[in-house]
Amino acid sequence: MRLSRYFLPVLKETPSEAQIVSHRYMLRAGMIKQQAAGIYSWLPLGFRVLARIEEIVHQEQVRAGHIPMLMPTIQPADLWQESGRYDAYGPEMLRIRDRHDRDMLYGPTNEEMITDIFRAHVESYKQLPMTLYHIQWKFRDEVRPRFGVMRGREFLMKDGYNFDVDKDAALHAYNRHMVSYLRTYERMGLKAIPMRADSGPIGGDDTHEFLVLASTGESEVFYDSAVTDLTLGNRAVDYADRAAVKAVCDEFTAPYARTDETHDEALFNALPEARRKVGRGIEVGQIFYFGTKYSEPMGAVVVNDQGQRVPVHMGSHGIGVSRLLGAIIEASHDDKGIIWPEGVTPFHCGIVNLKQGDGAADAACEGLYQALTAKGLAPLYDDRDERAGAKFATMDLIGLPWRITVGPRGLKNGVVELTSRRTGESEEMSPEAAVAKVAEIYTPHMAAN
């Protein structure tokens, strides 16, 4: 993309409504525009990151054997009357009446609808296990939306639902989700810790939420410092292997890690003092096993291998896709702007032309642009007729992890400069070497697809 042809309305000054860093940078980097309290338009740059995050979520869900689909945002009220949640949900649910006076609602979640779909088409245990998911906009009419996309009323969420013949199978689905979530967050450059949680209005017995440590987080968290050393890395996990999947879950849930809701002072104090950590976290996902809570009242039953009709065991699992943008920025920024992890960056590499209109510099930038594109990478070429300082400031603000700087001075020696946004370190090399280096950096991220 050539910046002169793009729509990137960056702001020098911070809009007054933004308090926390991710909100400020998202506004300043021209990623979002607020339309009402807790409701945002996604401008091109923000949209690219959102799409990238969505893509990673899809890839990891499909890898775990889960099946993508799409349910509507607007739902009929009768499904919710059937489960009993129409009255239970309260004013957080946006209720709508259509022209025929039918009661509708803007879905805050989809347990009822997915159960309705399941019961209409699945009758035998032979069709199980099955996990269906979608990534769709939700609306929860929060009393007090805040922190930009971190607590919006409208938000994009991945929600998945597993259907299994018995509890053991459903718990395997639970574990499978835990592992797939760990991998998802790692690919986004995040350290997300699974913590035992409260089930809230969704109900159920087993539930973990995933928290990203950040001082601006909304939840107070208590954890064993050992948990932050754990990484999934590149290890291959066979999602069909119950024992292998459970082993990973056991590893990640063994160290003490809880939110204030479930915190157990006695257990926590049993840890060596040096390992006791108290901090704040941003919740970026939650998984639940809730058994037959919905399948029983809604009649989602299958015939098991004994010929008996049994309600299916279910769980649900959510990732706050739009919230993740905020969480990633909270976890990865400095005083100049955002620092995108390679996995989610909107553009792989920035190209800064220090002297637009200089024949050699223009040609070198064009060459880099073509070469990077040919490698399957998406460069952002700042070809505006701006001074160097303005271009650097823009690049730093929008946070592309790598920048190639091209100027007449370096070109005389046949070199350009490759700079890491994270460390600020620069290295001079030939344009060809810079392209090769950037391509190499992104190889693992492209391969992960």
Add this chain to the structure above:
RNA sequence: CGGGGCGUAGCGCAGCCUGGUAGCGCGGCGGUUUUGGGAACCGUAGGUCGUAGGUUCGAAUCCUAUCGCCCCGACCA
């Protein structure tokens, strides 16, 4: 939903107390000189002062109502 604050140009703000020609900075547009970390100068466009009533000869300013937004708390992906 309780408490607090704010709505004036695209963005950040002053003006309001003490009513009398609506301002400043950034940004935009045109130009000149510049050009390796948000350049300088000149010129120029842009606002029914959130909305509706009221008081007044006259309201951004005073009064009333209303809408919107932000912050703290209680609640939530």
